[in-house]
Amino acid sequence: MTGYPSFGFVTPENMSLLVDLYELTMADSYLRHGMNQRATFELFIRGLPERRNFLVCAGVESALAYLQAFRFPEDTIAYLRSLQLFSDGFLDYLRGFRFTGEVWAIPEGEIVFSQEPLLEIVAPRIEAQVVETFLLNTLNFQVMIASKAARVVLAAAGRQVVDFSPRRDHGVDAALKVARASFIGGCVGSSCVLAGKEFGIPVYGTMAHSYVMSFPDELSAYRAFVQDFPQNSVLLIDTYDTIQGARHAVTVAREMAARAQRLRGVRIDSGDLVDLSRKVRAIFREADLADIRIFLSGELNEYKVADLLARGAEADAFGVGTELGTSADAPHMGGVYKLVEDAMGYRVKLSAGKATLPGHKQVWRVVRDGRFDHDVVALASEPTPPGARPLLAKVMQDGRVPGEGEALRAMQERCRQQMAMLPEPLRAIDEQAAYPVRLSPRLEALREQMYRNGGAWAPL
């Protein structure tokens, strides 16, 4: 236990213990029984949550960073020893632990569907086993958020979306990773400053009601703020009376114009956003200040954004917080991590409702007339289906990530391009539509054979 008061942060030094206990007991047992041969595990989302027609892959980089740096420092070994559970042999093994495996992954920003492996891990069984908890935690969360963001961005129909969620996200790592994953999903940036420092994400901010209230009156608050931040002022206009706030913004914008400055925008955070935004825009147009941007916020989500726009709201950008950062209408993702191949051969799990597909795989995407037509999940050893593009690429060899990695903007751009190729029905925010993910004939036949035999394995 650390001293009082304690943060309890997860760091590269203690992250190897961010693991379910049973991963370590099983690993100890595998070691004692000489069961550390190479095996293939895959991570996939079992079924799409309700209200999700597609998912956006995200979190791979965090997963790779973890796999590459994964160690058991002395104090973690000491803690494990204190549990009086593990064999000395296993604790010695952990002391020298490195992840030495191979990883195949679908690039971040790629559109994915259920049953498609996002990661394939080929490694000695123990190495592949003990990383399960962390990999699931990381991928489940970032995929969920990138997918939610993509929906909000779809709803915003070309207007900007900014992540405003840190205060409601599930802890500090969530606050940082929501910014990252939602940027991949199409947000232009985040209010989270650390996301700017760590990931180079553009950071955005306006002002709070408490700022306005800290001055004798609204106009004094606005004047102070634009004096301090002449390039970057977005004035919050709903503290007292939104219409009056808009008029104060006009006053300030004119004063700025006289100094050759430009007021960037205003934010409306409460009230009837349709009615108010239209009245505010009219005030700006009348004042010949139509270039003042209107930023809407306040408990928004993709449904409300779509509704606001359908009802004629005037908006250049949306700040979306709580519901984006918690994926409130689908707050968990059913990713699982399963053994699909080992020294004995192909492996499946047969349990009702939890069945898996055997073998190391590839996912193929077929595009027709500029739109996704269908995907094929196949054994990795199968030839390329005609006209298909492989989604899984090797990203780690012998426990090392070769090369430089990809910029976050490239992932965002991939997502943007792929979203444009989504079949129209899948783009509907509130209607369910299914995308065809097929099994290759060979994979289908193998699965049938294994299920018919009721056997958890079949020879390669």
Next chain:
Amino acid sequence: MTGYPSFGFVTPENMSLLVDLYELTMADSYLRHGMNQRATFELFIRGLPERRNFLVCAGVESALAYLQAFRFPEDTIAYLRSLQLFSDGFLDYLRGFRFTGEVWAIPEGEIVFSQEPLLEIVAPRIEAQVVETFLLNTLNFQVMIASKAARVVLAAAGRQVVDFSPRRDHGVDAALKVARASFIGGCVGSSCVLAGKEFGIPVYGTMAHSYVMSFPDELSAYRAFVQDFPQNSVLLIDTYDTIQGARHAVTVAREMAARAQRLRGVRIDSGDLVDLSRKVRAIFREADLADIRIFLSGELNEYKVADLLARGAEADAFGVGTELGTSADAPHMGGVYKLVEDAMGYRVKLSAGKATLPGHKQVWRVVRDGRFDHDVVALASEPTPPGARPLLAKVMQDGRVPGEGEALRAMQERCRQQMAMLPEPLRAIDEQAAYPVRLSPRLEALREQMYRNGGAWAPL
């Protein structure tokens, strides 16, 4: 930006940037305008989510650790400078930044309700302002999880509940903090090993289906595991056929008995848990092995736990994962952080639906016949209401936490004792009931006066 691949972990070194950008721009402005006088902010939950009749306070220790260690190391200043937004004076100010304020908090494990301040922060305005994002992130999340856990524990009616959520939690900090907050709420432990190391929480684990499948047959898997962990084996019996699995468990338990060992338990993770658990218990009773514990898991929550028990399931413990760790039926908490007093006097926010209560406060609890009767929110300067107990206590002075802090077990015990005093209607898992939280006559009168005047401030 850090190197590739990057974790992007939040650490004590970069945590000061886990802040919404506007907190820093407003702070810069306050500094430039000489507005850094002492002010009081409070953190409270605006309204209970649907399906929550009470909340459990949690997260205070993390908040205090943050406030005490809060600094802006050089690389954070360099990043902020690169934004070309802040004044040199402000960046210099941040270089020497310390939180020097006073904090009042409701102890962790205490039952709380909406409108009751969980934290009161008295500090120079800038110090109080820039910590908003982190404090809200931390308290919102841990209160939400402790409250959810308390409901699951209520539903389990004396049976043990273990946190099994790490793989579905929202990132790595969430995985660690869910273990902490759910322990306060009454869980006996967590599968998260790091929670054991960092917080001294008991760690629990059984085995995965993949372990069973890794052996030629179920019995071999069980024999290997109990050989390796004779003191601590909980066998997963639903990989192939749960009834057959229970019989294999009996075989192994008898072999263990012959070695003077005892099989600790079995876990059932799928199927009709009522029917299966009853049949499994019958098998154990028939075999004179009724002390083998039965552990149920598989997409559980408080509703399902209550339903299982109502329908006669045999269970000694429940493993609850996804829905506990994401508070799935109420995945965000509406905590806010508001200015209530400053050098000008009492402060309120008047916006419709977002109004606040003025002044530095105390929360009083009145108990009658061993049950909570009502709470009173009053100005801190008011005398003790008759028979009332104050909930807010000073936990930080001049930016330092005095003393040793409290053990997590003491917080858990507080929660247990207070839960026993909850009025019966509030203990219902699926029926809404409201608890009376009253304003003191003086606070009520002050609020009325300020609202009537339409003024955001009133003299002290």
